[in-house]
Amino acid sequence: MSKWPNFFIVGSAKSGTTSMYYYLKDHPDIFFSTPKEPSYFSNKFLNYPYSAEDKRSQFFMSYLINNEKEYLKLFESSNCKKAIGEATPNYLYYNESAIEIKKKVPDAKIIILLRNPVERAFSSYMMNVRDLDETESFEEALRLEEYRIKQNYHYAWFYKKTGLYYKQVKKFLDTFGKDKVKIVLFDDICRDKKGTLKDVCEFLEVDASYYDDYDFKMFNVSGRPKVKFINYLLRQKNPIRSAVQKILPYHFRHKTTFHILKMNCKKEDMNSSTRKELQNHFNKDIRDLSSLIKKDLSHWLS
Structure with a gap:
């Protein structure tokens, strides 16, 4: 009998979804798909092929699954795991x-990770810089956003639009109900990883004690590359990367890649005037979101 996942990490990008994926994947009662992001329930909304100017389009599309039979194959080896998910x-x-998830998995549990949209925008930008896909300054990239939207870039280049959470979150709450949706703030993950994971375990109804002595690490850290050639080998299409992909298992390859990227990246700070501009841009949406999810988000406004 075919098995559908019973929970989904649905976003937001650059809010700790990769770290959460690996933390939960290690739990003995939890099964996750490989690849992490099959995009099965969103594929009809993706306007591919993407713009020829979007250098990452083929990379993103390589993991997309739009066939139900192929999608269900991702969960064939879930066996007796209590929680079966994808991210x-x-x-x-x-x-x-x-709506698409609800049609197939009406009782699905939804996990939504949210990060200060100002910080999320800059982190997303720095990820694209890290992967050698963004050559513009942050300020110029923000100015180009509407153009990129019209030119049908991948949403990873929509630094501002992706961070307008209110309508996005409301859709999931309206569709599944508040009891089936778990909101996790990136701030809470950074402050108390163990407590946050235990809370998520209770939501998924699996043993929370697994994380009592767990070694938490952060994955998919953004930054400007110290040595560009290293990041080229790891993140751009090239013969060496293609050969390694055929030899090494998916999860070992990805964990190793994230570790090397972290070591090869240097942090940068956002321009203070740009930060203020983005705070003004997101102000109303943050206030609406705060009211919707009943969480104090005033620290996102300062």
Whole structure:
């Protein structure tokens, strides 16, 4: 009998979804799909092929699954695991995905990770810089956003639009009900990883004690590359990367890649005037979101 997942991490991108995926994947009662982001429930909303100017389009499309039989194969080896999930951050952005998930998995549990949209925007930008896909300054990239939207870039280049959470989150709450949706703030993950994971375990109804002595690490850290050639080998299409992909298992390859990227990246700070501009841009949406999810988000406004 075919098995559908019973929970989904739906976003937001650059809010800790990769770290959460690996933390939960290690739990003995939890099964996750490989790849992490099959995008099955959002594929009808993706306007591919993407713009020829978007260098990452083929990379993103390589993991997309649009066939039900292939999608269900991802969960064939879940065996007796209690919680079966996948983690596609674009489901939140393409929030009509909520309806598609509901049709197939009416009792699904939804996990939404949210990060200060100002910080998320800059982190997303720095990820694209890290992967050698963004050559513009942050300020110029923000100015180009509307152009990129019209030119049909992948949503990873929509630094401002992706962070307008209110309507995205509301769609999932309206579709599944508040009891089936778990909101996790990136701030809480950074402050108390163990407590946050235990809370998520209770939501998924699995043993929370697994994380009592767990070694937490952060994955998919953004930054400007110290040595560009290293990041080229790891993140751009090239013969060496293609050969390694055929030899090494998916999860070992990805964990190793994230570790090397972290070592090879240097942090940068956002321009203070740009930060203020983005705070003004997101102000109303943050206030609306705060009211919707009943969480104090005033620290996102300062």
